Amino acid sequence: MIVKTDAIVLRTRKFRESSKIVTLYTREHGKMSVVARGVVRPKSKYGSALQPMAFLSTIVYRKEGRDLHNLSIAEPLERFNVLSSSLERLSAGMVIVEIVEAAMHDEDRNEPLFDALLDALRTLNDVQSSEQSVVLWFLIRLATILGYAIRTDECGVCDEPIVRERLPVPYSISIGAPLCAEHREVGSFRTLSAPTFDLLCELSRGNVTDAAMLRPEERSVTELGDALNAFIRFHVEGLRRLKVRGISAKVLDDMVPLA
């Protein structure tokens, strides 16, 4: 079956002499692995199109029941030149595509996730955006899309509204919600400082363009990054294997898997 679909490259690895296996996240079929033949030859028809984070129009020969398909055509739809010219932006983009690769099963179509992934990469390509805010926004969005919404308004145990007193907020990792004074000792929780909890509230409300304009303190980026990592690793099976060590303010590549 011939499939024409927009796709984002998650990962590439060498295959035999001159080919590559490319993991794509496609709009029509979710995650798919394809063989790109002859791609490492100087005159390859793919040129330099098959790099992680590339946004492509593709034609794939899809073989029913197989987990490896053949890539026929891959043409760039947009080029993210700003993203690829900065190490910080590249690292942030790599974190995002590697998380999608680890979190998603093959051929599990999820258009909202495709759109969130594309939004995140486009926003990273905007020189005004904060790459850390984009990564944090994406983690929150991913959790929501996969059915583990991150709540901020009510206690995760009794649904009482959380009264904000500029004090640190206990946040349940298993439930994904803040805890009231009465239920603060329930299960595993992280204590989020008031500015970190504010950041979580703003990021979970807004779209990626608004999120990317936030300039959070280094401490809040680390605190929230650690809590979100713990949350999604608790819920999303594929991410348990990923050795995510947390987002430090400068070194986003800490989150790149070590395996």
Ligand SMILES: [Zn+2]
């Ligand atoms: Zn409560």
